[in-house]
Amino acid sequence: MIEYIRGEVAELTPARMILECGGIGYELNISLNTYSAFNGKKNGLIYVYEVIREDAHLLFGFSEKTERELFLMLITVSGVGPNTARMILSSFPPSELIQVIANKNETALTSVKGIGLKTAQRILVDLKNKVKTASIGGDSTSVTGTYAGGTVAEEAIAALTMLGFQKAPSQKAVVAILKDAPGLLVEQVIKAALRML
Incomplete structure (x- = not known):
C-alpha cells in the first residue's frame, strides 16, 4: 500500500495529475479539491489510495488526509x-x-x-x-488561478469528459456557465457544471 508520494508536478488537470518521484511518473486520479490545492505548485506531497482490479491498477490522490x-x-x-x-x-x-x-x-x-x-x-x-x-480541520480548498495549458472552457470540458460525461452536454453546460459568469476559474466552472449535468 502506498501511503503518499512526494515529488514534482509534471502534469495537472482538474481530473488527473502526474507526479514525478525518483524518475517515475505516477498518474493519479484526483478531485477538484485536490486540483485546487496543487494548482500553481511545482511540487508537493499527495496522499494515495490504490485500487487494484483485474484489468487496471489505479491510483487516487488527495491533497489532505x-x-x-x-x-x-x-x-x-x-x-x-x-x-x-x-x-x-x-x-x-x-x-x-x-x-x-x-x-x-x-x-x-x-x-x-x-x-x-x-x-x-x-x-x-x-x-x-x-x-x-x-x-473538520478547516476548508483548504482556496481557489488559485486557472490551468495554464488551455482555456478555461477547454479544460473544463476535458475534465467533465474524463469524469464520464458526454462531450456535447458538457460543452453546452460550460458555455452557458461562462456566458453568465465569464470570470470564473476552471474549478468553479466544473463545480457549477456538475450541478447542471
Whole structure:
C-alpha cells in the first residue's frame, strides 16, 4: 500500500495529475479539491489510495488526509465506487461534505451526477455515525488561478469528459456557465457544471 508520494508536478488537470518521484511518473486520479490545492505548485506531497482490479491498477490522490478518509468511507457504501466517490468529492469540499452527511441533506447529494435518492439515503445511513463535524480541520480548498495549458472552457470540458460525461452536454453546460459568469476559474466552472449535468 502506498501511503503518499512526494515529488514534482509534471502534469495537472482538474481530473488527473502526474507526479514525478525518483524518475517515475505516477498518474493519479484526483478531485477538484485536490486540483485546487496543487494548482500553481511545482511540487508537493499527495496522499494515495490504490485500487487494484483485474484489468487496471489505479491510483487516487488527495491533497489532505481528511479527503482520503471521506473517499474510503464513501467507497464502503453499496453502489458507490471510486469514480462516484471522486465525483462527490469534486462537488463538495471535505468540510462541506461532512456537514451534508451530518445534516442528512439528501437534496445536496442527489445533485451529484450518478447519485439517486436510494444511493444518497444509503450514504447518509451508512456514514452518519462515521463522520463527526468536530473532525473538520478547516476548508483548504482556496481557489488559485486557472490551468495554464488551455482555456478555461477547454479544460473544463476535458475534465467533465474524463469524469464520464458526454462531450456535447458538457460543452453546452460550460458555455452557458461562462456566458453568465465569464470570470470564473476552471474549478468553479466544473463545480457549477456538475450541478447542471
